[in-house]
Amino acid sequence: MTLSRRTFVKVGGAALALPLLGSRAFAQLEKVKIGFIYVGSINDNGYNYAHNQGRLYVEEQLGDKVETVFVENVPEGPDCERVLRELAQQGCNLIFATSFGFGDSVVKVAAQFPDIAFEHATGYMNGPNIGLYNARFYEGRAVCGTIAGHMSKTAKAGYIGSFPIPEVVMGINSFVLAARKVNPEFTIKPVYISTWNDPAKEADAARAMIDQGIDIIAQHTDGPAALQVAAERGIVGGFGQGADMSAFAPDTQLTAIIDHWGPHYLASAEAVLAGTWTPGNTWEGLKENVVQMGPYGEKVPEDVRAAADAVKNGQIDGSFHIFTGPIKDNTGTERVAAGVTMTDAELLSMDWYVEGVEQPA
Template sequence: MTDRRTALKWTASLVAAGLLPMTPLHAQDVLKVGFVYVGPVGEAGWTFAHDLGRRALEAAFPGKVTTTFIESVAEGADAERVIRSLAQDGHRVIFTTSFGYMDSTLKVARQFPKVVFQHATGYKTAANAGTYDVRTYEGAYLAGVVAGKMSKSGKLGVVGSHPIPEVIRNINAYTLGARSVNPQATTRVVWVNSWFDPGKERQAALTLLAQGADVLMQNTDSPAVLQAAQEKGAYAFGWDSDMSAYGPKAQLAASEIDWSVWYKKVVGEVLAGNFEPRQQVWYGLKEGAIDLKRLGAMLPADVAPLVEARRQGILDGSRPIFAGPLRNQAGKEVVAAGQAMSDADKLAMNYYVEGVEGSVPGGK
């Protein structure tokens, strides 16, 4: 289990200095792995997806791994206390699964140099603390393709959590996917400034629906958006996991994350004694960490083949999502014709692309 993003290896000098335990466990030892969750596990969404990854990890290494998870941990001082407690209790690998855990993870990592820390979605690292992420914008783009085909009004809505690059990137990708099949489609965003607040999420969804949006996406953790869409006869998507149980008539598809891909890799290396520390890991469709699944029966027959064609275009590089000519909301070119946006620019995204209405709080 680890936090999100791609590839710098720790040097052998760290091992030689004794900063990391790179020898395999003795046969009788069981590796303790800890997880810190920002919301309740529940049965859908971000934290639920992480917990599915945790369970898959245990299943992959029977008798060799034991896991602990602490749910609904507030970002800030509470997170630091919980992370430190896991380290003190002998957990050799600790996954902290929310952006707001970043500074707390780094602080505790410095105090426990022989523990492997992985922080999801952040950008700050240390010798024994890397970050991991999933390219959720790839799932958002494919959802946008479906939304563009299904919207009758051409007005789409997104319930946003926090205005950080990760979320802005998903909103932009969703809009680009929709405009690839309906160039006149527009997206409006309502921010709730929380990862998990069903009441605020529901109110935001109802506001968007009242403004004419008929297909919603979210970057929040509860199924409240999907439930609101079903109540009003609109459509929405499962986010981070399948949410169809909460709105079977409304869920067009689900953008699902599989965290186990990375969790099993990291823990397998630690068990074998050949763990290769990475500072940043960013997995996507290529690695099987994200995909748009469970396309609904209400979709026209041409939608599934279209989604598959776009998926293959992302995989083989023939149709990158953030490709030029691409302009921001103000009309400024951010990617030239014939070029594709770099990962560095994706990670720093703080603006809306053309087609998104309103403005990014504190952005451009």
């Protein structure tokens, strides 16, 4: 995977700091200062909230050996570049850029500050001082999809996506594959709203899809708006994304995918303190506890919980992989042969939908 990504970056000619290639030794530190930038608000109770929980975890674990600063609501564009430079100039030794669209800015600023360690979440452009980290959210999606397949009465779910990037496409596909293992009639309709966090748009999309007959909703955006609409309209249920959102819709959240970034942030911080940090490329999931599942909602019956647990545990012990063939795409063409599991590189560039996904507009 690493190799293919490297090749990819070179071919792409992305503004990679080629002159800086070569190994670099980072010095040992007494105290590490860490900067975080978030694309949304830390009060979104979802994705950004989860990253901020990770920041607090590091503070708690390292005590006075760490100082953290963060900037929230950073737009994915040149504004991000300025914020990154601000953090670099304030003496951060380690900077986490926590959204996909920060990539260009990270590449530019990292080249100007070769002594600072940068880590970019869910991205694909690495560099001599740019590490990548991601979580296998699709494993959690498979658990959610299993529950959806069992509980949906209309066999139709809605899915609110941000942007049609592989990260999101993979989640949709995992959800549908899992649901169709339970109910082969199951279909979903994804809607893309072109933002990570806009409660009004998320709620509108949720309402529109409920009017079209879905009774389960999932989302790959940052907040609980869709879940709240689901509760208000009394459909079967929805899922928390990024964090446990049961406080917003106690009877409606069936379970939640919880991003648990703390341990990764702690490991990177300790590596910077020890002077052993190198640009890594991690992609961990349920097994490593980076992805966690929230508690089941009260209305999830025992047999469904057992089925969901089986999918979860299968992914933890490695006996089950949601992207094992046969898998057909939504035009009916077989994409993955029986018994073959997709590689990480294939997953990370996924741009097609599996059977059961209505092609989004």
